[in-house]
Amino acid sequence: MDRTPTILLNAGDIVGESIVYxxxxxxxxxxxxxxxxxxxLHLEGGRHEVWPTPDFPTSIGLRRDGxxxxxxxxxxxxxxxxxxxxxxxxxxxxxxxxRLNEGCVAPDGSFWVGTMQNNLTEEGNPQDITxxxxxLWRVKPDRSVTRMTPARYGIANTLAWTQDGRLLSADTLxxxxxxxxxxxxxxxxxxxxxxxxxxxxxxxxxxxxxxxLWNCRVGGGSCLARYAPDGSLDSLLELxxxxxxxxxxxxxxxxxxxVTSARFTMSPEHISAHPQEGALLSLQPGVTGRPTRRFGxxxx
Numbered sequence: 001m002d003r004t005p006t007i008l009l010n011a012g013d014i015v016g017e018s019i020v021y022x023x024x025x026x027x028x029x030x031x032x033x034x035x036x037x038x039x040x041l042h043l044e045g046g047r048h049e050v051w052p053t054p055d056f057p058t059s060i061g062l063r064r065d066g067x068x069x070x071x072x073x074x075x076x077x078x079x080x081x082x083x084x085x086x087x088x089x090x091x092x093x094x095x096x097x098x099r100l101n102e103g104c105v106a107p108d109g110s111f112w113v114g115t116m117q118n119n120l121t122e123e124g125n126p127q128d129i130t131x132x133x134x135x136l137w138r139v140k141p142d143r144s145v146t147r148m149t150p151a152r153y154g155i156a157n158t159l160a161w162t163q164d165g166r167l168l169s170a171d172t173l174x175x176x177x178x179x180x181x182x183x184x185x186x187x188x189x190x191x192x193x194x195x196x197x198x199x200x201x202x203x204x205x206x207x208x209x210x211x212x213l214w215n216c217r218v219g220g221g222s223c224l225a226r227y228a229p230d231g232s233l234d235s236l237l238e239l240x241x242x243x244x245x246x247x248x249x250x251x252x253x254x255x256x257x258x259v260t261s262a263r264f265t266m267s268p269e270h271i272s273a274h275p276q277e278g279a280l281l282s283l284q285p286g287v288t289g290r291p292t293r294r295f296g297x298x299x300x
């Protein structure tokens with residue numbers, strides 16, 4: 001199996017993130033946070049669509065009714081592939097210094113989001129993070145919002161639910177992926193899952209059908225790390241971009257892994273010499289993935 005990554009689209013994303021596969025349309029959907037836009041790429045025919053957003057889009061998920069659910073800087077909205085963004089839920093209105101980051105549809109059909117201290121100016125330029133103030137939140141279809149963890153994340157990333165009832169979640173700033181046992185009452189206390197490798201930092205992830213976690217190593221990692229179900233490092237897969245950010249399995253057979261990337265904080269000279277930064281990549285990993293969940297629908 002040739003795992004060599006190829007550039008599927010030179011998107012030029014500042015911070016490409018939160019890629020999902022829409023099996024109904026055979027299309028990929030993802031956001032560019034600092035570019036304030038949403039992408040959709042149709043895998044058959046290659047049609048590429050772009051929509052502007054009214055604020056920084058931080059994550060996106062599919063809905064059971066055919067639309068999408070979108071995380072903005074402080075708010076969850078519903079979106080139907082047009083210019084209207086319907087307010088759905090506010091997250092941490094009492095913490096104006098925080099913003100939303102990672103977001104993903106959970107097995108119960110809710111939408112989970114992680115927060116962090118805001119690291120963006122109004123213009124989308126970087127600003128320092130000085131405290132770990134992020135939490136994980138669950139937003140249900142009935143609009144109820146529940147805090148699932150204390151405020152302890154520096155940068156909340158990765159939301160992946162295993163078949164044996166665990167949630168895997170990363171804090172990019174600590175270079176660690178933790179695991180929670182999911183209970184009827186919520187989440188048990190976190191336990192270590194994986195630390196390292198010394199190649200970048202953990203960003204978004206996807207689980208394959210064998211239960212292995214594929215994790216994007218952002219911040220110069222230039223690779224994907226594949227972790228076994230026990231958290232041991234199985235392999236590293238080299239990528240042609242230095243800041244991979246999120247990944248998903250897609251295609252009709254879920255046998256292709258698609259990876260977004262970023263060019264955030266990179267100099268014009270670096271981007272000129274490496275125009276693939278911020279591109280959308282694809283590769284054949286030799287394993288298949290799992291179907292994308294939809295907001296409002298439970299796996300149970």
